[in-house]
Amino acid sequence: MIHMNDVMKVYDNGAVALNHVNVDIKKGEFVFLVGPSGAGKSTFIKMLFREVLPSSGILTVNGRDVIRMPNREVPYLRRSLGVIFQDYRLLPDKTVYENIAFAMQVIEAPRRMMQRNVNNVLDIVGLRDKYKCFPNQLSGGEQQRVAIARAIVNSPAIVIADEPTGNLDPDTSWGIMDIFKSINASGTTIVMATHDKTIVDAMQKRVIAIENGEIVRDEARGGYGYEN
Amino acid sequence: MKISTLEYFIREVFNSLKRNNWMSVASIGTVAVSLFIFGMFLMLVMNMNKMVESLESQVQIKVYLEEDFSRDDARDLEVDLKKMQGVESVTFVPKEEAMEKFKERLGDQKTLLEALDETNPLPDSFEVTLVQPEMVKTAAENIERLEGVEMAKYGQDVMEHLFDITRLIRIFGFALMFVLALATLFIIANTIRLTVFARRKEIAIMKYVGATDWFIRWPFVLEGMVMGLLGSLIASVILRFSYAGITAKIYNTLAFLPLIPEYPFLNYVTLVVIIGGMIMGAIGSAVSIKRFLKV
Ligand SMILES: Nc1ncnc2c1ncn2[C@@H]1O[C@H](COP(=O)(O)OP(=O)(O)OP(=O)(O)O)[C@@H](O)[C@H]1O
Ligand SMILES: [Mg+2]
Numbered sequence: 001m002i003h004m005n006d007v008m009k010v011y012d013n014g015a016v017a018l019n020h021v022n023v024d025i026k027k028g029e030f031v032f033l034v035g036p037s038g039a040g041k042s043t044f045i046k047m048l049f050r051e052v053l054p055s056s057g058i059l060t061v062n063g064r065d066v067i068r069m070p071n072r073e074v075p076y077l078r079r080s081l082g083v084i085f086q087d088y089r090l091l092p093d094k095t096v097y098e099n100i101a102f103a104m105q106v107i108e109a110p111r112r113m114m115q116r117n118v119n120n121v122l123d124i125v126g127l128r129d130k131y132k133c134f135p136n137q138l139s140g141g142e143q144q145r146v147a148i149a150r151a152i153v154n155s156p157a158i159v160i161a162d163e164p165t166g167n168l169d170p171d172t173s174w175g176i177m178d179i180f181k182s183i184n185a186s187g188t189t190i191v192m193a194t195h196d197k198t199i200v201d202a203m204q205k206r207v208i209a210i211e212n213g214e215i216v217r218d219e220a221r222g223g224y225g226y227e228n
Numbered sequence: 229m230k231i232s233t234l235e236y237f238i239r240e241v242f243n244s245l246k247r248n249n250w251m252s253v254a255s256i257g258t259v260a261v262s263l264f265i266f267g268m269f270l271m272l273v274m275n276m277n278k279m280v281e282s283l284e285s286q287v288q289i290k291v292y293l294e295e296d297f298s299r300d301d302a303r304d305l306e307v308d309l310k311k312m313q314g315v316e317s318v319t320f321v322p323k324e325e326a327m328e329k330f331k332e333r334l335g336d337q338k339t340l341l342e343a344l345d346e347t348n349p350l351p352d353s354f355e356v357t358l359v360q361p362e363m364v365k366t367a368a369e370n371i372e373r374l375e376g377v378e379m380a381k382y383g384q385d386v387m388e389h390l391f392d393i394t395r396l397i398r399i400f401g402f403a404l405m406f407v408l409a410l411a412t413l414f415i416i417a418n419t420i421r422l423t424v425f426a427r428r429k430e431i432a433i434m435k436y437v438g439a440t441d442w443f444i445r446w447p448f449v450l451e452g453m454v455m456g457l458l459g460s461l462i463a464s465v466i467l468r469f470s471y472a473g474i475t476a477k478i479y480n481t482l483a484f485l486p487l488i489p490e491y492p493f494l495n496y497v498t499l500v501v502i503i504g505g506m507i508m509g510a511i512g513s514a515v516s517i518k519r520f521l522k523v
Binding site: 105 | 432435440
């Protein structure tokens with residue numbers, strides 16, 4: 001699924017965000033990325049959907065060579081991924097339903113699949129009765145659930161999330177994690193960067209800890225490992 | 229392209245035009261004005277060309293022969309003249325014919341000629357026209373050097389000035405049209421830039437979920453083309469009425485000016501303005517979205 005071999009990322013200003021990173025993530029895994037602020041977690045995540053281009057090394061995602069891939073193929077890489085951000089990134093002038101359907105529309109998915117898929121993911125995130133609402137009529141947790149629905153509506157092989165619970169209270173965060181669990185249970189790989197110690201400790205999933213751009217720990221079943 | 233995608237694009241374009249209501253109206257108006265001026269200059273330059281052409285086609289060199297030059301020699305000279313580079317036609321005008329014409333021109337004042345007492349002081353001559361009227365000066369000089377030629381005359385000063393002026397107007401006209409086309413492009417680019425900027429979040433999300441650059445670009449390019457189209461339609465209507473009005477005025481007062489007739493000329497101008505407007509609109513929006521596609 002995801003393979004990194006000796007990956008480096010040096011930003012234009014000379015900041016070394018990732019240093020000799022080697023990682024293999026297999027299909028169906030649930031992976032937490034942890035580490036102090038500025039460690040390189042977001043950089044790691046952004047490289048997976050090529051918002052950030054690695055400076056050197058080998059990076060393959062879903063069998064695609066992300067580094068040597070021509071720009072015109074990037075959209076197709078992204079269609080095999082679902083991306084979720086801390087700040088939801090919903091369109092304020094579109095309803096819940098439209099926000100999700102939008103993701104199918106812009107990749108020209110067949111129209112007859114649209115209604116079925118959108119309803120399906122609305123069920124998964126438990127927002128079926130709010131499909132007509134606009135984002136500003138929803139709580140933060142609900143907005144994040146819409147974002148998750150949008151991320152999975154095209155059935156991606158990997159879901160990538162950068163601090164998806166960063167703006168949410170503990171109870172709401174658990175609601176989000178339950179959704180991730182069920183997505184993961186259906187075989188989707190999940191990579192999630194987080195600062196949430198409670199969640200990581202309780203889930204006992206694979207934990208990759210990054211400090212100063214280097215992987216310092218990679219446990220199949222681990223805890224957060226830092227005092228918050 | 230899928231039907232549903234096309235529908236989506238069209239809906240996007242009209243939503244966007246509606247959303248930026250006043251902005252759209254203002255830029256369509258500005259585009260119309262600049263395309264109108266563009267069209268006016270296009271018509272002016274084309275009419276100038278036509279006038280110059282008809283003047284140029286009248287340019288001829290009068291070649292007067294020496295008095296003691298025989299008609300046989302003149303026939304040889306005619307052959308030589310026809311062989312000269314750039315010469316289109318050569319017509320021999322015997323002095324008797326020249327006298328007749330002269331008399332005709334004098335009309336009532338024919339009596340003046342009685343003093344000549346039936347002698348004919350006019351020489352034999354040739355009328356020479358050229359393929360390229362601009363060459364008239366050199367051609368005349370060359371002809372003057374030929375044996376038996378007294379002098380070769382054409383409207384020296386007038387022609388030289390005419391060529392200078394028309395060249396200037398052509399260059400100025402084309403430069404101005406170029407600038408106006410750029411202005412149209414800039415106006416549309418600027419409006420589209422604002423709509424693109426207002427929707428940069430949407431564009432970023434489209435990129436995250438895997439929309440291709442062309443899918444993102446199309447609605448904006450179409451929007452630019454629609455603005456160009458609407459602007460050019462307005463400009464064309466005004467242009468048609470203006471040209472009809474101006475030509476009518478000119479026919480009444482300066483009937484001798486060889487203007488281009490309204491049809492089909494106006495149709496061509498309309499076509500150029502509309503296609504030009506749409507192309508400028510498309511390029512303008514494509515330029516302004518470029519920066520926002522880098523996500
Ligand atoms: N666009 C950029 N240009 C230059 N340097 C950057 C850029 N983005 C990140 N960095 C630097 O790269 C390093 C890693 O940043 P990154 O955002 O990956 O950290 P992070 O682990 O996500 O931190 P946080 O937990 O605070 O989100 C930091 O030193 C940061 O300053
Ligand atoms: Mg981060």
